[in-house]
Amino acid sequence: MELRALEALVQVLRCGGFTAAADRMETTQPTVSKLVAQLERELGQPLLRRDTRPPVATDAGRLVLTHAEPMLLAAANIRAGLSDLSLAQGGELRIGIPPLGPQLFVPLMHAFKLRHPGIELKLFEDGSKAIEAAMLAGELELGGLLAPLDERRFEHIMLIDDRLALLAPARSRWSRRPVVRLAELAEESLILFLAPYMLNERIEEACRQCGFVPDIAGRSGQIGFIQELVRSGVGVALLPRSELRHLGAEDFSISALVEPQIPWRIDVAWLRGAYLSHAARAWLEVVRAERGVRAG
Structure with a gap:
């Protein structure tokens, strides 16, 4: 069972369709369709109902989804941890910025760069749904999300109410x-x-x-x-x-x-159980310092 095929299924359901999933995975719509069909053949059951818009998961699809997301998160944690070993005080931080977020995030980015000039900030600018999907797929470590959040999936710090x-x-x-x-x-x-x-x-x-x-x-x-x-x-x-x-x-x-x-209300959020790189931990330290939030 390939992680890429599991990711295709997750993205189709999270993004609401094959085309949006292809955009997120930076591939083509036929490739996403092929990956999902490959997974269905391997498991011997249909995982999606394709007669609805957007596609919805079958009972088997929902079962696979509950296991696929932790597997993708674990793989992302492994990649992030290995990358973190070699980055020392440099590296990069991938963070999602909502469309109404610049006035919230620019002061934090300024404070962060003063403390950590060697870390490159890579911004993913989109709505809360897209940011959440990217975090669940392991593409982002942190993101600004519209509250309330799913407490079972996310930890968070409030930025503005x-x-x-x-x-x-x-x-x-x-x-x-x-x-x-x-x-x-x-x-x-x-x-x-x-x-x-x-x-x-x-x-x-x-x-x-x-x-x-x-x-x-x-x-x-x-x-x-x-x-x-x-x-x-x-x-x-x-x-x-x-x-x-x-x-x-x-x-x-x-x-x-x-x-x-x-x-x-916008919170900066991260996945429960996700590995946080030194860059992500440094960002959260800045957020807590700027917002007067105690750790823990």
Whole structure:
């Protein structure tokens, strides 16, 4: 049983399809399909239902998945440990950065490089789902994830605990509203992040609980572009308050969102039981020092 075939199965289920799994594994979609089919032939049972979108695991597939993830983690631990033996105070750290993470991570990166100039930071910039999948596959040691997290899989340190706010054009009906109820946005066009991002799910679920399906004006993976779309009047956006502090009142209106409040908390996380390189341990020391968190 090849680890590469197990990884293909895990990535198809975690990424939601063969094409996304191929992108994650830096290979082709036919290769991923071949690896999964090879595993199914070897085990003598179908592991995926291919008549659904996205593919879902069969009972046999779920059983294999529960064993495959620890096996992939163990292999990643072996590779990381062997690499760590030869790196001394140099080396690299692979860390996942969410799309709303720069203001959180840049100060930490600055503090880290002052203490450890010989360690190269390799950044994986994507949403929480993609970062989580990359961590489970052993491609990342650390990542910024949207809380709450699965405590059975992850250990974590909170970076920020925030709430979403309404960002609208300065000359809009919201300009004199310090507080806005979510239900009042039923007739507005919203600008969201790209479809796989977990924050979208929270916004859309909150809208449904308020009795409406949001009208989506557009999507982007870049907060700066979303802000420009809002400024030009394409739509409004729901973004963390901490990401809006630098925006000028001449271009934007910012209102607190209530009924309900939508939380936005980012934690730096790592897999329980994973081997952490000296670079990853050094990063966590910096995080604890900067955030005033005690180890343990």
